[in-house]
Amino acid sequence: MTARRLVVAMASILVVIAALAYVIHARSWLLYSLESYEGTPMVALEMPELAPGTEWFDDWYSIEQIDAATFAIGEPWYYEMNYNFLILGEERGVLFDTGPGLRNIRPVVEALTDLPVVVIASHYHYDHVGGHDKFPVVALADLPVLRRLVTEDGMFTPTSDLHLSAFTGSTPPTHRVSEWWAPGKRVDLGGREILVLHTPGHSPDSISLYDRDADQLFSGDYIYVDYLYAFIPNANMGDYLQTAHQLLSIIDDDTEIFPAHSVPADGRHGVIRLGRSDVMDLRDALEGIESGTVHAQGFFPRVYPVNDQISLFGDFEWLQDWD
Numbered sequence: 078m079t080a081r082r083l084v085v086a087m088a089s090i091l092v093v094i095a096a097l098a099y100v101i102h103a104r105s106w107l108l109y110s111l112e113s114y115e116g117t118p119m120v121a122l123e124m125p126e127l128a129p130g131t132e133w134f135d136d137w138y139s140i141e142q143i144d145a146a147t148f149a150i151g152e153p154w155y156y157e158m159n160y161n162f163l164i165l166g167e168e169r170g171v172l173f174d175t176g177p178g179l180r181n182i183r184p185v186v187e188a189l190t191d192l193p194v195v196v197i198a199s200h201y202h203y204d205h206v207g208g209h210d211k212f213p214v215v216a217l218a219d220l221p222v223l224r225r226l227v228t229e230d231g232m233f234t235p236t237s238d239l240h241l242s243a244f245t246g247s248t249p250p251t252h253r254v255s256e257w258w259a260p261g262k263r264v265d266l267g268g269r270e271i272l273v274l275h276t277p278g279h280s281p282d283s284i285s286l287y288d289r290d291a292d293q294l295f296s297g298d299y300i301y302v303d304y305l306y307a308f309i310p311n312a313n314m315g316d317y318l319q320t321a322h323q324l325l326s327i328i329d330d331d332t333e334i335f336p337a338h339s340v341p342a343d344g345r346h347g348v349i350r351l352g353r354s355d356v357m358d359l360r361d362a363l364e365g366i367e368s369g370t371v372h373a374q375g376f377f378p379r380v381y382p383v384n385d386q387i388s389l390f391g392d393f394e395w396l397q398d399w400d
């Protein structure tokens with residue numbers, strides 16, 4: 078082989094390695110463009126049918142009253158079928174997530190309560206923080222991954238990785254941090270106390286809210302029905318498992334778990350209720366995946382069974398992070 082051919086061969090190998098490294102690095106985005114969610118309409122083509130107990134607020138939002146002081150504000154037209162939760166005490170309320178922001182959620186909140194409302198996100202993915210800019214008081218989970226992004230004058234903007242901006246081309250929100258809610262904090266709403274839990278796995282900044290007296294857990298995207306996204310950037314299998322252990326030590330057999338997304342049951346839209354056994358199934362599946370006894374289907378993402386209504390989308394085995 079001549080020196081020139083050798084150089085060409087080496088250069089070709091380097092190009093192939095670089096291309097492979099890029100494909101591995103950008104695997105989630107490439108999957109996104111290949112599967113072409115862009116072809117999926119963001120909004121349902123036909124009027125969604127609501128489950129019993131769920132009512133239309135207007136032609137976009139639905140409302141289900143969970144109890145006298147707890148409301149699920151749904152977005153049945155939106156393809157991800159988000160649920161935002163309004164949790165009221167006697168003195169103030171919490172709005173847990175503001176949805177994708179395709180419609181202003183503030184009038185819904187103001188129609189349901191006169192109390193001052195503090196907003197906090199379950200996590201900063203684009204479909205949970207789209208209405209944050211409509212509210213003056215926004216709390217931030219006190220986590221290093223978020224705190225390091227706050228400017229000296231108290232403004233917060235998530236990174237595009239935390240916001241998944243590339244999925245939608247949307248711009249991450251910027252808001253003032255009015256309150257810091259550290260994991261373990263008990264937020265007093267007046268006659269109602271909400272415990273803040275750090276529940277990473279789906280994302281490093283994920284939190285859940287737990288009302289021990291009402292035995293309600295608002296789980297954000299940690300657990301929901303259908304496919305759990307454990308393959309996206311910043312998701313972490315080890316965190317998923319640790320969070321399952323944490324939740325199982327806190328909740329009980331009567332706990333109602335309210336996820337931030339729904340899927341229609343019998344074609345009808347309503348809030349989903351999961352229970353402790355679903356978290357146990359998730360823990361068992363994760364332990365099985367880690368030890369190699371639970372096997373995946375599909376090339377990418379790897380699809381693991383959890384139970385008859387939940388599966389987990391995982392990364393390639395050799396890229397799964399269990400630390």
Ligand SMILES: [Zn+2]
Binds near residue numbers: 200202279298
């Ligand atoms: Zn999410």
